[in-house]
Amino acid sequence: AGTLQKGAGRLEYLLEETLRLSKRIRANSGLCNGKTSLAEIALDKMRRRIEATRGAATLVGVSPMTERCAVALATAGTPLVLVNRTLDRANALKQQLEKLPGAGPIEVLSLEQFRWQPPATEVLLSATGAPGAVLDGADLARVADAPLSGEALLVIDMAVPPDVPPEQSRALGIERIGMDAIIEIAESSRDQRLREMAGAREEIDSALGRLRIRMGDEHVAPLVTALQKRY
Secondary structure, three states: OHHHHHHHHHHHHHHHHHHHHHHHHHHHOOOOOOOOOHHHHHHHHHHHHHHHHOOOEEEEOOOHHHHHHHHHHHHOOOOEEEEEOOHHHHHHHHHHHHOOOOOOOEEEEEHHHHHHOOOOOOEEEEOOOOOOOOOOHHHHHHHHOOOOOOOOOEEEEOOOOOOOOHHHHHHOOOEEEOHHHHHHHHHHHHHHHHHHHHHHHHHHHHHHHHHHHHHHHHHHHHHHHHHHHHO
């Protein structure tokens, strides 16, 4: 029983030290700063725009990328417009999102409907597997007029090749963020984390040193007590 109690005490101490060290590293380093996931970077851009303008978000294409963003935005109560060439997959996604707690209004449109009469939207995320642009020319000009806030439409284009042509976006005053820019942000965050790892490693080595000393003291203490009693 004594051995079990001693083992439990050591385990509790290890857990406390681990949590304490984790908090210290989190507070003193930038390991948790920045995002390296492409979807998280896109979501961060969308959230900031929606928080500033309180408008709707449009997701073009039903893909793992748009589905992940749709779940996060729907959970936050963001009004969504789901756009796809065919309505079956978009309607299936809508049914899935409507089951989430806090989900806001969700509208489903075919790509052709959206091209001709885009609803009010502040940010558009496009991630289709189309071989060329899905929004260009007059269609893109109509979409560019969709924001009610008066701000330039924010387009996050995660398709390769691009769903929204960069040159036409610039000409229409659209703020477009393509895959090149998103990958650059991810790489910058990753490099920053690697630089911060050196300081975190020093913290861990120092904690391990203190742990070895304490465990060593606990191991030797009974022997010292026995020697004191005997001699």
